[in-house]
Amino acid sequence: MDIDNHQLSLGYLTGLASRLFNRLLTQRFKQIGIDMTAEQWGVILVLKNSEPMTQNQISELLYLEKSSVSRSIDGMEKRGWIVRQRSVIDSRQKLVSLTQKALDIVAQCSVIAEEVLRDVQQDVDNDSLQRSQEALLQVIHKLRQFN
Numbered sequence: 001m002d003i004d005n006h007q008l009s010l011g012y013l014t015g016l017a018s019r020l021f022n023r024l025l026t027q028r029f030k031q032i033g034i035d036m037t038a039e040q041w042g043v044i045l046v047l048k049n050s051e052p053m054t055q056n057q058i059s060e061l062l063y064l065e066k067s068s069v070s071r072s073i074d075g076m077e078k079r080g081w082i083v084r085q086r087s088v089i090d091s092r093q094k095l096v097s098l099t100q101k102a103l104d105i106v107a108q109c110s111v112i113a114e115e116v117l118r119d120v121q122q123d124v125d126n127d128s129l130q131r132s133q134e135a136l137l138q139v140i141h142k143l144r145q146f147n
Contacts, residue, residue, distance in 0.1 A: 010139065021120065028112045034105055035079070039064070040072050041109060044081070044102055052085070052097035063147075076102070 006012055022038035029036045036044075039062075046061050047053070053061075059069045073096060076082045081102035087093040121129060 014136070014139075021116070024120070025113060025116050028116055029109060032108060032112065034109065036105075036109065037072065037075075039068065040076055040081075041113065043069065043072055043076065044098065044106065044109070047082070047096065047098045048103070048106060052095035054087075054093050054095060058096065081105075 025038040025041065026036070029041070042062050042064075043058055046058055055069050055073060056066065058064075058073075059066045062069065073082060073084075077084065079101075080099055082096050083099055084094040084096055087095050124132075
């Protein structure tokens, strides 16, 4: 790859697409009065689909830095969306779980997330979208091997 053409590299393009998508999702949440970041939405989805877990487990599942997850969870706790409780099995660990308040907004946020996906993919034909998804899954698989 030509060093002068870095803006066409897969790393640059996927990073940019991710940041733009997250920004749009956050804006759309704010438009309906929900002060939530895309990263916090990711945490909610992980917790909604699993048992309570530690911050480290959330970090590993989302491939995010522990400090980033910690900041997200702190903000979510202040909003009353999550609670941290000592583990019955290991009292040194705190388990994170969703509150009813968080579960009450999941449906609204899911609709917004689906709308964002529909909006940004509307001009991409299904074959191109499917090929892109397959290629990204291959890249993700390879990245996980290297990490």
